[in-house]
Amino acid sequence: MSIITIASSKGGPGKTTVTMILALMLTERKVPFALIDADPTLALSDWARDKCEPEIPCIIATKEDAMVDAAFAQDAKGLVVLIDTAGFDNPTTRGAITIASHVLVPVGVGASDIMQAEATARNIALFGKQQRRPIDAKALLNKQTRTRASQFVFDEAHKLSISPLSATFGQRIAYPEISLTGVLPGPGAAKEEIDAVYDELAGLGWFKIEEDE
Numbered sequence: 563m564s565i566i567t568i569a570s571s572k573g574g575p576g577k578t579t580v581t582m583i584l585a586l587m588l589t590e591r592k593v594p595f596a597l598i599d600a601d602p603t604l605a606l607s608d609w610a611r612d613k614c615e616p617e618i619p620c621i622i623a624t625k626e627d628a629m630v631d632a633a634f635a636q637d638a639k640g641l642v643v644l645i646d647t648a649g650f651d652n653p654t655t656r657g658a659i660t661i662a663s664h665v666l667v668p669v670g671v672g673a674s675d676i677m678q679a680e681a682t683a684r685n686i687a688l689f690g691k692q693q694r695r696p697i698d699a700k701a702l703l704n705k706q707t708r709t710r711a712s713q714f715v716f717d718e719a720h721k722l723s724i725s726p727l728s729a730t731f732g733q734r735i736a737y738p739e740i741s742l743t744g745v746l747p748g749p750g751a752a753k754e755e756i757d758a759v760y761d762e763l764a765g766l767g768w769f770k771i772e773e774d775e
């Protein structure tokens with residue numbers, strides 16, 4: 563079983579972009595998956611329907627009970643389940659973290675990003691405690707540049723209570739483009755970063771699905 567929730571208590575660090583990238587990578591690698599849009603802005607589901615060719619099925623479930631039912635139903639089919647959540651704390655996001663096998667927390671480059679990532683990490687730990695099981699989580703440094711601000715976020719991220727992936731995403735035009743084109747970037751720096759993030763998560767067992775029974 564693999565329910566992967568992409569979450570952050572801050573708006574805009576790249577949750578939806580990262581979810582799009584994972585969906586396209588799972589498609590490329592032929593790993594069966596389901597997409598759930600739990601964010602009322604519906605950015606992910608609009609993209610999956612309007613930009614992707616062929617369309618990627620995406621379940622809209624912005625209410626907590628519908629989201630939980632959808633995630634468990636897709637998980638029961640042996641699919642990797644990706645859940646994109648809202649950029650603010652709400653019951654649906656809390657629920658999506660609580661039922662997750664893994665939580666991915668994108669961290670942008672901004673003064674408040676580290677604080678917000680730590681707040682998200684504390685929530686993940688709390689929901690795990692309530693369930694008497696640790697919830698596996700990783701931070702993903704996004705929008706990295708060769709600036710002192712990026713270096714600061716990079717250094718501070720390694721002090722977070724959730725560890726960052728070694729692979730990171732740079733600040734690149736190729737990423738916003740994915741939201742317009744519905745396809746992964748061609749060979750180049752962005753695709754190398756995407757492959758590295760995917761391979762690291764795959765190596766951690768995040769995309770493991772049940773074999774046919």
Ligand SMILES: Nc1ncnc2c1ncn2[C@@H]1O[C@H](COP(=O)(O)OP(=O)(O)OP(=O)(O)O)[C@@H](O)[C@H]1O
Nearest residue numbers: 573574575576577578579649705732733734737738
């Ligand atoms: N690595 C990147 N390089 C450049 N732009 C990026 C990168 N990642 C995301 N963006 C852009 O940053 C903006 C916010 O990204 P995105 O919508 O994925 O964040 P989000 O966390 O889902 O936001 P929200 O909390 O509002 O749902 C978008 O315009 C997106 O295209």
Ligand SMILES: [Mg+2]
Nearest residue numbers: 577578601605
């Ligand atoms: Mg979003």
